[in-house]
Amino acid sequence: MPGDSESFTPERAYAPWEIKPAFDFGRVMSRTFSGLFRNIVPVLIAGLLISLLSGVTLLATSMITDTGPDDTYLSGVVGLMTTLYLIFLGCLYYGFCMDVAYRTLIGYPVGLKDSMWRALPHAFPLMVIAFLFWTGFFLGYLALLVPALILTAGWAIPGPAYMFGGAPILGSFGESWRLTRGYKWWVWLINFVVGLIAQIGAISLFILIFMVLALFQQTDLTTDPEAELSQAEAAFTFTATLLCFNLLAGLYASMKAAIYSECVDLQDMWERNRVGLSNAENDDPPVVI
Numbered sequence: 001m002p003g004d005s006e007s008f009t010p011e012r013a014y015a016p017w018e019i020k021p022a023f024d025f026g027r028v029m030s031r032t033f034s035g036l037f038r039n040i041v042p043v044l045i046a047g048l049l050i051s052l053l054s055g056v057t058l059l060a061t062s063m064i065t066d067t068g069p070d071d072t073y074l075s076g077v078v079g080l081m082t083t084l085y086l087i088f089l090g091c092l093y094y095g096f097c098m099d100v101a102y103r104t105l106i107g108y109p110v111g112l113k114d115s116m117w118r119a120l121p122h123a124f125p126l127m128v129i130a131f132l133f134w135t136g137f138f139l140g141y142l143a144l145l146v147p148a149l150i151l152t153a154g155w156a157i158p159g160p161a162y163m164f165g166g167a168p169i170l171g172s173f174g175e176s177w178r179l180t181r182g183y184k185w186w187v188w189l190i191n192f193v194v195g196l197i198a199q200i201g202a203i204s205l206f207i208l209i210f211m212v213l214a215l216f217q218q219t220d221l222t223t224d225p226e227a228e229l230s231q232a233e234a235a236f237t238f239t240a241t242l243l244c245f246n247l248l249a250g251l252y253a254s255m256k257a258a259i260y261s262e263c264v265d266l267q268d269m270w271e272r273n274r275v276g277l278s279n280a281e282n283d284d285p286p287v288v289i
Helices: 025-037 040-067 072-105 112-143 145-154 158-163 171-179 184-218 231-283
Strands: none
Touching (some): 025 184, 025 231, 040 112, 112 145, 112 158, 112 171, 158 231
16 A cells, blocks of 8 residues: 555655665775776876976975075075975876776776876866865865865865866866765765775885884994984885875875766766656656555
8 A cells, every 4th residue: 555654665656767876885995996006007107207307396496595595585486386386296196197097997098198198288277176175175174064074075076077077177166066966975985984094004104114114223224324314214215105195196086086987977877767757757647546
């Protein structure tokens, strides 16, 4: 009977195609890590190139400020330009990692040079998107914690929406909000879990670094007993730290590509379900008994 509460279920109340498709948490997690580790070689090579450019930039900045006139204004301008350029390089690397991860998800071939060239024109817009996102996040955090969490979920994928969905810079936030509609807490949970895993991995790596440095001290692998770190220790610490940051950035970008891919598929399926339900109701009106 329609009024029998024991026989009532959402599946009986609605047609099967009207039910919202479920967010596949396991699939998104799998895509997040596969998008990184299946492209680990180009990701690390790109990270090395970006790091070399950053190092050259910092060296040039140091030479300008040390050998130039003692001008506070000049030092401030140079420092600001250097910071913006380093952020630009970081966004370039972020765009590159998103590109290789997303192309892997959709089955397209991945190339280091091709992905870098595709990411290059998007680096500055990604800077603007990042600035707007963090500005909105901090304003939401100052208001209350809950608005900040909602913005974190609703504005989780403006970068992919801009790069892969063709949304404009400002419109990418609205597109991100639309794509995450109905799944915001799942998106927030993915961000939280991946962030927690990344923190555990980073802490484990730094513990490993300290253990290796202690081993260096015990085996007397040092070129200068008075120095805090020998050349070998400094080289190892720098390489391990650089590897850690590159992997974390690549994992973050891969997570964004995985969330975007999942949300696009879910919203398309949801829309097809609604259209199918509407067509079914128009073709065969339900009979009320």
